[in-house]
Amino acid sequence: MIINRKFYRRNTLKVARDLLGCFLMREYRGKIWRAMTIETEAYHGEDDLACHASRGRTPRTEVMYGEPGCAYVYMIYGMYHCLNIVTEKKDFPAAVLIRGAKLCRRPTSTKSKTSDVYLDGPGKLCKFLHIDRKLNKWDITKGEKLWLEKGIPKVRPSEIKKSQRIGIDYAQYCREYLWRFSIKP
DNA sequence: TATACGATCACCT
DNA sequence: GGTGATCGTATAC
Numbered sequence: 001m002i003i004n005r006k007f008y009r010r011n012t013l014k015v016a017r018d019l020l021g022c023f024l025m026r027e028y029r030g031k032i033w034r035a036m037t038i039e040t041e042a043y044h045g046e047d048d049l050a051c052h053a054s055r056g057r058t059p060r061t062e063v064m065y066g067e068p069g070c071a072y073v074y075m076i077y078g079m080y081h082c083l084n085i086v087t088e089k090k091d092f093p094a095a096v097l098i099r100g101a102k103l104c105r106r107p108t109s110t111k112s113k114t115s116d117v118y119l120d121g122p123g124k125l126c127k128f129l130h131i132d133r134k135l136n137k138w139d140i141t142k143g144e145k146l147w148l149e150k151g152i153p154k155v156r157p158s159e160i161k162k163s164q165r166i167g168i169d170y171a172q173y174c175r176e177y178l179w180r181f182s183i184k185p
Numbered sequence: 186t187a188t189a190c191g192a193t194c195a196c197c198t
Numbered sequence: 199g200g201t202g203a204t205c206g207t208a209t210a211c
Contacts, residue, residue, distance in 0.1 A: 041192070050192070052207095060207060078204030080193050097192055123193045133206095167192055 003148045008068035012087045012094040016042040021151035026129040039100030039182040050171035053093030064093035073136040080123030
């Protein structure tokens with residue numbers, strides 16, 4: 001079931017947690033890839049010094065102020081892209097960074113062993129799924145090119161690990177927020 | 186116009 | 199543990 005806009009128009013931390021165990025779907029050149037989200041981070045509002053919108057509305061951050069359920073894709077370090085999902089009501093800047101996912105593949109042998117491919121890291125994830133700036137501002141509630149589907153069963157709170165966000169040492173006290181969520185192995 | 190640096194990763198020691 | 203690749207963005211001039 002495709003996740004609708006109402007799901008994203010909620011508190012960013014809740015969306016970040018609830019996106020764990022969901023399926024990230026990517027349609028590219030006639031193929032559809034499916035990956036289970038296993039790690040996310042929340043970036044919430046102008047008061048969050050780690051959030052790109054902490055310096056206000058700019059051409060780059062504009063998408064985060066728009067309707068929830070859109071993709072915010074930006075280039076980082078000149079060589080990687082990061083995929084975020086815009087959350088909260090219009091005009092409140094927030095997004096969930098998809099940091100990691102597990103590709104769903106068919107068994108490789110008759111012993112029914114699956115070959116798990118981990119897209120661990122936002123840059124690697126985007127590279128594999130061919131996600132780049134062309135998908136910035138893309139509406140991910142349409143079920144085309146890029147969207148998310150509900151995971152079954154839902155991940156239980158006891159299976160979710162909280163920790164500090166990565167690579168935001170500049171964010172002062174905000175670096176201590178436990179806004180990184182991952183599924184315990 | 187110029188410059189500093191980053192929501193990363195691969196590779197090195 | 200550390201560093202280089204590489205360029206869009208924000209900020210300063």
